[in-house]
Each structure stands twice: as C-alpha cells, then as structure tokens.
Amino acid sequence: MKTLLNIIWIIFGGLLMSLILFVLGIIFSITIIGLPIGLQLFKLSKLVLTPFGKNLNLGFDKHPLINIIWAILFGWELMIFCISIAAIYAITIIGIPFGIAWIKIGILTLCPFGSEVNWKWK
Numbered sequence: 001m002k003t004l005l006n007i008i009w010i011i012f013g014g015l016l017m018s019l020i021l022f023v024l025g026i027i028f029s030i031t032i033i034g035l036p037i038g039l040q041l042f043k044l045s046k047l048v049l050t051p052f053g054k055n056l057n058l059g060f061d062k063h064p065l066i067n068i069i070w071a072i073l074f075g076w077e078l079m080i081f082c083i084s085i086a087a088i089y090a091i092t093i094i095g096i097p098f099g100i101a102w103i104k105i106g107i108l109t110l111c112p113f114g115s116e117v118n119w120k121w122k
Helices: 001-031 034-049 064-089 096-110
Strands: 054-057 116-119
Touching: 001 034, 001 096, 034 054, 034 064, 034 116, 054 096, 096 116
Parallel strands: none
Antiparallel strands: 054 116
8 A cells, every 4th residue: 555655646746846855955965054954855755656654754953053953944845845735635535644644744854863764564
C-alpha cells in the first residue's frame, strides 16, 4: 500500500516539489555559509519524494537556536504552504492520507535541524 501511495504521490506533485527542494539545496550548498541549509533541504527533498512508510523523529533539542532562526526566516512560510496543501487534500476522503503526509512534511520544514527521517520496517 505504501508503494502505491508513493507512486501516486510522485505523479501528482511529489517529484516536482522534490526537484525544486533539491535544486534549492544545491544552490545553498555552493557557499560554505549556506551548506547547513542545503543539507536540510536535501533531507526535506528526500522526504517529499516518498513520504509514505517513513518515520519522522524530531530533534529540536539538538539544535534549538538554529531551529528558531530557521523557523523565523524560512520555516513558517514553508509550514503555511504545507498546511494549505494538506487542507486542500483533506477535503475529500481519498485525499486524507496525502494531507497527513503534507502535515508530516510541514513539521519537518518547521524544525529540520537535528531531525531524522527513517524508514518504517513492519
């Protein structure tokens, strides 16, 4: 079921959003100052490509200062975008799993530093 949901996700926007985040990660990684942001964008791109079947372990306590700076500069805009998309998907019963995936992505966009994305093994 996770594989089918990931395939549908990729077809209906997951691939495009993942590519955008990947390119932004490359752009930020060009400079030494932007490298930590670029690495977080790569992590986010990986989650956006296939969000189903993955656990999100928040690590806000590992880097609280940089997570606060990130949330003020970039995170809140990305979180609002993700919640808006989740609300649109959640209008229909069929779209609820995709809305939940957007909420998971939104949580990672708010505090990505120290957070980990792992596969669920069941």
